[in-house]
Amino acid sequence: MSAKRRDPRAERAAVVVAEAPRRRIDRTHRGGAVAQGATVAPAAAPVVTIADPAYLVFAVVEMAGGVLSRHDRQVLGAARLLDGGGTAAVVLLAPGLPEDAGAAGADRVMVLAERDDPAALAASVAAAIRAHGPRHVVFAESADGGDLARRVAALCDEALFDAVESLSARQAIRPAAAGRAEWRAAPPRLLSIAADRIAPWRGAAHAAEPVDPPADPARDAALAVRLSPLPVEAANVRLDEAGFVIAAGNGVTDFAGFLDLARALGATPGGSRVVCDAGALPRAMQVGASGTVLNADCYVAFGISGAPQHLQGIGTVEHVVAVNTDLHAAMIARADLAVVADAQAVLPALLALLGAEA
Structure with a gap:
């Protein structure tokens, strides 16, 4: 019987973490075809079930908006790197049950009750750790995830190895001395x-079987604090903290209408350098390497051709939509979805559609 042929393109794609602003590859990852370094998994691969795991690895995610974010998937990918060659089970701890938990690499899913305050959520995670005794617990180093990780570490009286940038079953590496050195540890x-x-999991889907959370940890009702997020006007959110940004370029002439559309969409408005240089929008709204570098989930560019410095500013954006009359514009090439049309004509049409739906 002849051996199956390797697919080098699929093997390379399995270890790519990010394509822009420059390609980042995690060669330690075992996802998909790279798992054993040989053949490509068939398209209809069976779901992996680990009935009797040697130990557990927890992956604690935020699931903002009710779906697994890019960072959440990377947390699951990191947890799979610690699974002892497939002998351990990865348990996803989340505030909901994502439909694609198994495809993201979860063997089990533990749905935690939604909490209005971070201390109660940390107590729930700490209770799950005490009940199940996982060997590793992986968090996202983000504003909320990092806060939760430190609260859990304090409750468990254990040290947290934070901001890991490279991971394998034997070694974790994080920056030290302001990035001038590395701290390595098991x-x-x-x-x-x-x-x-760290790359998300791109191998075979896992079972994602439900697991009951432990009993709610007892809390002193007199000391409990209920917190809830305050609504914030999207226009007041800093560009580097915004999740949804729309920007105007040289193809936009009605900037009042553009700002009205941003409010209707609940998006943070921005602009190209040309627009800000002309004074049509304030300098604080400039998107690009010479303005603000975005870390948004979605970016919509109206009438922006895509100068190199502007493309550098949207390098890590997950979803890009471009509206431009030039089919060969660099922004059209960068976009996941392109609308080849006059941006100034699309703006009022969208605004009218949103008004009709309201």
């Missing part, structure tokens, strides 16, 4: 993963 129990450093 993977500890509690660790958090920096964004866009």
Whole structure:
């Protein structure tokens, strides 16, 4: 019987963490075809079930908006790197049950009750750790994920190895001395993963079987604090913190209408350098390497051709939509979805459609 032929393109794609602003590859990852370094998994691969795991690895995710984010998937990818060659089970701890938990690499899913305050959520995660005794617990090193990781570390009286940028079953590496050095250690129990450093799982889907959470930890009602997020006007959110940004370029002439559309969409408005240089929008709204570099989930560019410095500013954006009359514009090439049309004509049409739906 002849051996199956390797697919080098698929093997390379399996270890790519990010394509822009420059390609980042995690060659330690075992996802998909790279898992054993040989053949490509068939398209209809069976679901992997680990009935009797040697130990557990927890992956604690935020699931903002009710779906697994890019960073959440990287947390699951990191957890799979610690699974002892497939002998351990990865348990996803999340505030909901994502439909693609198995495809993202979860063997089990533990749905935690939604909490209005971070201390109660940390207590729930700490209770799950005490009940199941995982060997490793992986968090996202983000604003909320990092806060949760440190609260859990304090409750468990254990050290947290934070902002890990490279991970394997034998070693975790994080920056030290303001990035001038590296701190290497065997993977500890509690660790958090920096964004866009470790590839998400791209191998066979796992079973994602439900697991009951432990009993709610007792809390002193007199000391309990209920917190809820305050609504914030999207226009007041800093560009580097915004999740949804729309920007105007030289193809936009009605900037009042553009700002009205941003409010209707709940998006943070921005602009190209040409627009800000002309004074049509304030300098604080400039998107690009010479303005603000975005870390958004979605970016919509109206009438922006895509100068190199502007493309550098949207390098890590997950989804890009471009509206431009030039089919060969660099922004059209960068976009996941392109609308070849006059941006100034599309703006009022969208605004009218949103008004009709309201």
